[in-house]
Amino acid sequence: xxxxxxxxxxxxxxxxxxxxxxxxxxxxxxxxxxxxxxxxxxxxxxxxxxxxxxxxxxxxxxxxxxxxxxxxxxxxxxxxxxxxxxxxxxxxxxxxxxxxxxxxxxxxxxxxxxxxxxxxxxxxxxxxxxxxxxxxxxxxxxxxxxxxxxxxxxxxxxxxxxxxxxxxxxxxxxxxxxxxxxxxxxxxxxxxxxxxxxxxxxxxxxxxxxxxxxxxxxxxxxxxxxxxxxxxxxxxxxxxxxxxxxxxxxxxxxxxxxxxxxxxxxxxxxxxxxxxxxxxxxxxxxxxxxxxxxxxxxxxxxxxxxxxxxxxxxxxxxxxxxxxxxxxxxxxxxxxxxxxxxxxxxxxxxxxxxxxxxxxxxxxxxxxxxxxxxxxxxxxxxxxxxxxxxxxxxxxxxxxxxxxxxxxxxxxxxxxxxxxxxxxxxxxxxxxxxxxxxxxxxxxxxxxxxxxxxxxxxxxxxxxxxxxxxxxxxxxxxxxxxxxxxxxxxxxxxxxxxxxxxxxxxxxx
Numbered sequence: 001x002x003x004x005x006x007x008x009x010x011x012x013x014x015x016x017x018x019x020x021x022x023x024x025x026x027x028x029x030x031x032x033x034x035x036x037x038x039x040x041x042x043x044x045x046x047x048x049x050x051x052x053x054x055x056x057x058x059x060x061x062x063x064x065x066x067x068x069x070x071x072x073x074x075x076x077x078x079x080x081x082x083x084x085x086x087x088x089x090x091x092x093x094x095x096x097x098x099x100x101x102x103x104x105x106x107x108x109x110x111x112x113x114x115x116x117x118x119x120x121x122x123x124x125x126x127x128x129x130x131x132x133x134x135x136x137x138x139x140x141x142x143x144x145x146x147x148x149x150x151x152x153x154x155x156x157x158x159x160x161x162x163x164x165x166x167x168x169x170x171x172x173x174x175x176x177x178x179x180x181x182x183x184x185x186x187x188x189x190x191x192x193x194x195x196x197x198x199x200x201x202x203x204x205x206x207x208x209x210x211x212x213x214x215x216x217x218x219x220x221x222x223x224x225x226x227x228x229x230x231x232x233x234x235x236x237x238x239x240x241x242x243x244x245x246x247x248x249x250x251x252x253x254x255x256x257x258x259x260x261x262x263x264x265x266x267x268x269x270x271x272x273x274x275x276x277x278x279x280x281x282x283x284x285x286x287x288x289x290x291x292x293x294x295x296x297x298x299x300x301x302x303x304x305x306x307x308x309x310x311x312x313x314x315x316x317x318x319x320x321x322x323x324x325x326x327x328x329x330x331x332x333x334x335x336x337x338x339x340x341x342x343x344x345x346x347x348x349x350x351x352x353x354x355x356x357x358x359x360x361x362x363x364x365x366x367x368x369x370x371x372x373x374x375x376x377x378x379x380x381x382x383x384x385x386x387x388x389x390x391x392x393x394x395x396x397x398x399x400x401x402x403x404x405x406x407x408x409x410x411x412x413x414x415x416x417x418x419x420x421x422x423x424x425x426x427x428x429x430x431x432x433x434x435x436x437x438x439x440x441x442x443x444x445x446x447x448x449x450x451x452x453x454x455x456x457x458x459x460x461x462x463x464x465x466x467x468x469x470x471x472x473x474x475x476x477x478x479x480x481x482x483x484x485x486x487x488x489x490x491x492x493x494x495x496x497x498x499x500x501x502x503x504x505x506x507x508x509x
Contacts, residue, residue, distance in 0.1 A: 037265070040434065043378075046111050046221070046223040046224065047223060047225050051429075056261060059420075060422075061381075061421065061422050061426070063095075063097075063418060064094065064122070064418070064419050064420070065093070065094040065096050066090070066091035066092070067091060067176075067414055068089065068092075068414060068416070069089045069090055069136070070088060070412045070414060071089045071134050071135055072135045073086065073360075075135055078170075081404075084357075084411055085359040087360055088360070089132070090126070090128060091125075092121070092127075093125035095120045096420075098115055098117050100113045100114065101113070101116060105223070108235075109227055110220050110222050111220070112218060114217075114218055117211060117214070117216070118213050119208070119211075119212050128176070130176045131176070134175070135172070136172060137392050138169060141187075142392060142406075143339060144159065144191075145159070146395060147338065147339070148397070156398075156399030157399055163402050164401075166187050166190065168187055170402050170404065180206055180207060180209075181204070182209040183206065184203075188203075207413070216277045218236075219236075219237055220236040220237070221258055222235060232257040232260075232262060233256065243280060245281070246333065248318065256283075257273070258274065259275070261379055261380055265377065266299055268299070272285040272301045272372060279329075279331065280331060280334035280335075285303055285304070293383050293421070296375055296382055298375055299373070299376045300371055303344070307349075308327050309327065312326070317329075325350065325353055326350060327350020328341040328343040339392060339393035340391070341391045342390065342391075343391065344387065344388070345367070345388070346367075346389070346415070347363055347412075348369060358409065372384040375430075375434075380430070381422075383422070384418075385419040386417065387416070387417040388416060389414070390412075390416075391410045391411060393409075394409060395409070
């Protein structure tokens with residue numbers, strides 16, 4: 001009886017533990033999603049106490065700027081009206097350093113900041129040196145010529161004389177460093193003297209001169225501390241709620257974030273929208289597919305086919321016109337009216353006429369499309385590669401002799417890719433606190449629920465088995481009693497003497 005009593009006590013204890021585990025598991029199923037959500041919200045908002053604040057302030061991800069130049073192979077023939085031939089040179093790779101300064105928290109749940117960038121050449125990652133020479137269109141000459149196409153003939157003749165006196169030609173042969181970070185040109189001083197508002201630069205002229213050791217404008221974004229619904233969205237840029245570069249309110253809107261973090265809890269229906277000061281516009285990327293980066297689940301977002309489409313193909317882009325072929329965006333209104341165009345590299349995803357007009361272009365999706373891989377739970381980028389091309393519209397302009405017989409063409413100057421991927425200690429910390437721990441909590445709730453059900457099942461089984469044993473015991477006891485009674489009756493029959501007159505029969509073997 002003692003062992004049976006102890007078994008009952010053990011079964012009862014297991015049942016209690018099972019009930020407790022099941023209840024705890026059920027509670028966790030209800031509470032864990034809320035706990036995870038609260039932890040994520042706490043750690044992705046722009047607040048000094050959040051996990052992501054230092055990542056936001058001093059981006060720990062190593063960013064690289066890879067620049068590819070289009071070396072013009074037949075400049076003299078182009079001046080005679082022949083088709084341009086180019087050869088891609090590069091990449092010339094630069095380590096990009098970013099840091100925020102003037103961080104000011106405002107009363108309306110926003111924070112203002114300036115983000116500075118600097119670049120450092122990486123010879124071991126590059127296919128060439130900054131001292132390499134590249135033949136390119138002379139943007140100052142050909143750009144100014146197109147800008148003055150509808151001007152008075154007297155002005156164009158004066159420009160021809162000035163170009164000749166200064167030794168300016170339609171194409172130039174300069175080093176990578178000069179093209180990137182600037183070179184002295186007497187034409188700049190002349191233009192600034194007589195047309196002081198034409199160009200924004202006063203010293204050296206370079207395609208990336210304005211980006212190095214400078215900021216991208218004063219951003220004011222929502223922190224998400226008081227109002228989560230607007231977390232990371234841009235409130236103002238340089239004090240403006242919208243820009244004035246374009247010809248429609250929709251195109252002038254400053255939408256999305258500053259391009260570093262997005263709202264958490266994304267779905268495949270989400271999109272990535274951000275304002276780019278370099279492109280002078282907001283851009284929207286769309287969801288493509290799920291993926292995994294270093295064990296972290298991601299959503300990949302890519303550019304839609306309509307990103308640089310012209311107004312005839314995609315009416316909402318009409319505000320970015322005047323347009324040429326679809327697939328290139330005219331950025332002249334925000335680039336001192338120079339005939340510059342933005343597109344995907346090699347005119348990928350653009351009207352085929354553009355790539356066919358220049359020999360040496362080979363657009364393809366794998367090399368020339370852009371993407372961002374985002375951790376959907378937090379909205380933080382894990383891996384990204386943003387690729388854009390800058391081109392110059394050139395043509396012969398009557399009255400300006402330096403333009404020769406150039407046939408109208410959008411000639412690529414260069415394309416660049418900005419890439420970065422989370423790694424090292426930052427990646428490990430992110431994975432542990434924002435991926436692994438929520439996953440452990442998520443699994444723990446189901447483990448506790450399952451364990452509780454199993455432990456609850458043990459006393460039930462024990463009770464059933466006990467009832468079965470009890471039934472068998474009483475059944476065997478009743479059967480034994482009946483047999484004993486039959487045996488006793490039979491023995492009494494044998495022991496009782498036969499009545500007189502009874503003939504006893506002989507037993508036969």
